[in-house]
Amino acid sequence: MELKLPVILSSFDLERIDRLLEENNYRNTPYLDGLRHKMSRASVVQPQDVPEDVVIMNSRVQFVDDVSGNEYNLTLTYPGSAKAADTVSILAPVGAALLGMSVGQSISWEVPGVRTLQLRVLGVACQAELPDELSL
Numbered sequence: 001m002e003l004k005l006p007v008i009l010s011s012f013d014l015e016r017i018d019r020l021l022e023e024n025n026y027r028n029t030p031y032l033d034g035l036r037h038k039m040s041r042a043s044v045v046q047p048q049d050v051p052e053d054v055v056i057m058n059s060r061v062q063f064v065d066d067v068s069g070n071e072y073n074l075t076l077t078y079p080g081s082a083k084a085a086d087t088v089s090i091l092a093p094v095g096a097a098l099l100g101m102s103v104g105q106s107i108s109w110e111v112p113g114v115r116t117l118q119l120r121v122l123g124v125a126c127q128a129e130l131p132d133e134l135s136l
Helices: 011-022 030-041 093-098
Strands: 008-010 043-045 060-065 071-077 087-089 106-111 115-125
Touching (some): 011 030, 030 093, 087 093
Antiparallel strands (some): 106 115
């Protein structure tokens, strides 16, 4: 996976995702190593300082898979909320790849046993994050 591009995370997202990855269900899951690596190298800012064109949790993201040419418009969510057809979980390869990316950036992200995604962010509609949303 290619992680040379700058990645920005909000402090709230980092805290919540870190707690999620510490849960017994996910603690030793190898396919989440890419997400852990991305989080470890990200620039962390306060939620109000996240640029409007950066993918954060609960963002509506328009992106294209440059391999297939298919375009998508999905909301990045936590696993329990990723039930609707227009959502993607942060723990899914696509969700993990998109987190922290900004409009115009592309990323190669390996999907274990399948293929490498080549995703490019076309647009972001961010939703406000509040400190009292810290519980999963």
